[in-house]
Amino acid sequence: MAATLSYRVYKNALLLSAFLTSVQAQQVGTYQTETHPSLTWSKCTSGGSCTSTTGSVVIDANWRWVHETNGYTNCYTGNEWDTSICTDDVSCASACAVDGASYASTYGVTTSGDELRLNFVTTASQKNIGSRLYLLEDESTYQIFDLLNQEFTFDVDVSNLPCGLNGALYFVSMDADGGMSRFPTNRAGAKYGTGYCDSQCPRDLKFIDGQANVDGWEPSDNDVNAGTGNHGSCCAEMDIWEANSISNAVTPHPCDTPTQTMCEGDACGGTYSSDRYAGTCDPDGCDFNPYRMGNTSFYGPGKTVDTSSPFTVVTQFITDDGTSSGTLSEIKRFYVQDGEVISQSASTVSGVSGNSITTDFCSAQKKAFGDKDSFSAHGGLEGMGAALAEGMVLVMSLWDDHAANMLWLDSIYPTTATSSTPGAARGTCDISSGDPATVESENANAYVIYSNIKVGPLGSTYKSDSSSGGSGSTTTTSKSSTTTTTTKTTTTTGSSTTGAAHYAQCGGSGWTGATTCASPYTCTKQNDYYSQCL
Ligand SMILES: *[C@@H]1O[C@H](CO)[C@@H](O)[C@H](O)[C@H]1NC(C)=O
Numbered sequence: 001m002a003a004t005l006s007y008r009v010y011k012n013a014l015l016l017s018a019f020l021t022s023v024q025a026q027q028v029g030t031y032q033t034e035t036h037p038s039l040t041w042s043k044c045t046s047g048g049s050c051t052s053t054t055g056s057v058v059i060d061a062n063w064r065w066v067h068e069t070n071g072y073t074n075c076y077t078g079n080e081w082d083t084s085i086c087t088d089d090v091s092c093a094s095a096c097a098v099d100g101a102s103y104a105s106t107y108g109v110t111t112s113g114d115e116l117r118l119n120f121v122t123t124a125s126q127k128n129i130g131s132r133l134y135l136l137e138d139e140s141t142y143q144i145f146d147l148l149n150q151e152f153t154f155d156v157d158v159s160n161l162p163c164g165l166n167g168a169l170y171f172v173s174m175d176a177d178g179g180m181s182r183f184p185t186n187r188a189g190a191k192y193g194t195g196y197c198d199s200q201c202p203r204d205l206k207f208i209d210g211q212a213n214v215d216g217w218e219p220s221d222n223d224v225n226a227g228t229g230n231h232g233s234c235c236a237e238m239d240i241w242e243a244n245s246i247s248n249a250v251t252p253h254p255c256d257t258p259t260q261t262m263c264e265g266d267a268c269g270g271t272y273s274s275d276r277y278a279g280t281c282d283p284d285g286c287d288f289n290p291y292r293m294g295n296t297s298f299y300g301p302g303k304t305v306d307t308s309s310p311f312t313v314v315t316q317f318i319t320d321d322g323t324s325s326g327t328l329s330e331i332k333r334f335y336v337q338d339g340e341v342i343s344q345s346a347s348t349v350s351g352v353s354g355n356s357i358t359t360d361f362c363s364a365q366k367k368a369f370g371d372k373d374s375f376s377a378h379g380g381l382e383g384m385g386a387a388l389a390e391g392m393v394l395v396m397s398l399w400d401d402h403a404a405n406m407l408w409l410d411s412i413y414p415t416t417a418t419s420s421t422p423g424a425a426r427g428t429c430d431i432s433s434g435d436p437a438t439v440e441s442e443n444a445n446a447y448v449i450y451s452n453i454k455v456g457p458l459g460s461t462y463k464s465d466s467s468s469g470g471s472g473s474t475t476t477t478s479k480s481s482t483t484t485t486t487t488k489t490t491t492t493t494g495s496s497t498t499g500a501a502h503y504a505q506c507g508g509s510g511w512t513g514a515t516t517c518a519s520p521y522t523c524t525k526q527n528d529y530y531s532q533c534l
Pocket residue numbers: 294295296297298304343344345346348
């Protein structure tokens with residue numbers, strides 16, 4: 001009897017808790033069907049052959065219609081919550097639902113094959129500004145990327161991104177399910193683009209951890225669509241690419257704990273808090289912007305990397321032991337344009353050397369520019385590697401900057417500095433540029449296109465079309481990165497005009513391609529697993 005009785009009590013308790021959970025949960029609306037635009041991308045193997053996978057993209061929950069769970073009335077309009085519907089984080093999570101998205105017509109987001117286009121301003125019944133999308137593995141799971149000892153490659157068209165805009169492709173340590181399993185009150189999950197976090201510990205999110213962010217919500221005074229609440233959402237962030245046609249930066253931002261964590265008020269730190277450095281993440285990062293590092297002729301329209309036409313961006317995550325379980329020791333960048341592999345420009349800043357992100361580069365750069373070293377304080381390159389080791393989610397976005405007009409990317413920043421202040425000059429944009437109101441009206445037709453995403457072992461995802469060796473040399477490359485061909489070198493002569501191209505792989509454990517380099521390059525060992533023509 002006793003056992004039966006207690007079983008009943010237990011069962012009732014379960015039912016009651018299920019009922020409460022459903023009432024308090026962050027809900028999903030059903031007025032607009034959620035159909036994720038498909039996007040193909042490729043995984044490559046060390047031989048250079050790539051296999052394409054069809055995934056899809058999902059727009060972040062913050063861009064979505066938030067309405068009463070059982071009705072059409074907005075819970076949130078412009079930059080304010082409707083407090084006649086609900087007044088606190090728990091009640092708004094149950095009273096309000098996020099709905100499906102019309103990707104092309106409302107948000108200006110379209111895909112075609114391996115290509116994703118994000119338009120800046122889209123005017124339908126309302127005006128939409130920019131977007132933030134995540135790559136999905138299936139309907140309700142973000143694609144997780146393991147990038148240690150791998151390279152990540154994509155093509156980008158920034159030719160229609162002027163001063164003040166930022167087409168960003170990056171990775172964050174979001175939960176693969178958007179947080180549904182850790183926070184059962186989140187009923188929307190990855191399918192509706194929930195669970196965002198980054199190293200600014202953003203407080204402009206409408207929902208975090210299955211709760212609304214209405215407590216303490218203050219509408220922005222210069223953004224009609226945004227505000228900040230008491231809660232923020234922190235996690236590690238690897239900015240592969242933050243760029244427009246004028247400047248670009250690659251920037252790791254570690255956190256004390258890589259995974260998503262909710263923070264409170266100004267203790268969140270980052271852009272949205274009164275003390276930028278109060279939180280557990282590194283809001284500044286260790287950035288490599290070629291212009292800021294002294295080469296003003298490298299990146300831009302008509303420059304070495306000519307931003308008036310598309311190009312390929314390669315980013316390598318090199319570890320100390322050449323394995324995926326090693327410690328991240330270097331983040332290396334190449335570009336490929338018109339078949340030519342172009343290595344990142346080298347620093348010309350006094351006291352800072354190299355063309356890649358290493359611990360030495362970061363500490364020297366912080367010193368040379370007089371910047372606070374929040375990067376090493378929150379784990380440095382090793383901390384970034386810890387986040388990469390846990391797997392990260394791919395984000396692709398287009399945004400303008402209501403906090404600093406993007407001057408930190410493309411102009412002189414801080415604005416009190418001059419172009420001769422060490423580290424202040426970041427690009428050729430005027431210090432008066434980038435005001436969101438101005439770019440939204442004058443550059444409404446701006447857009448970015450990301451395409452041809454590939455991931456694989458170092459050296460597997462890109463190639464050059466011709467050797468840049470001696471005159472008359474038309475040496476074929478040592479490898480192919482197309483999805484249909486696996487080309488290995490057929491070079492059997494010792495001629496110095498054949499061999500692998502500049503920057504191509506030329507050795508390493510398991511390597512069966514060319515082991516000599518086209519003149520005048522030398523096969524240089526990076527680690528046991530990777531040698532490169534330099
Ligand atoms: C900028 O980079 C290009 C390409 O690497 C190089 O040819 C040029 O010398 C560099 N300029 C400076 C000032 O370092």
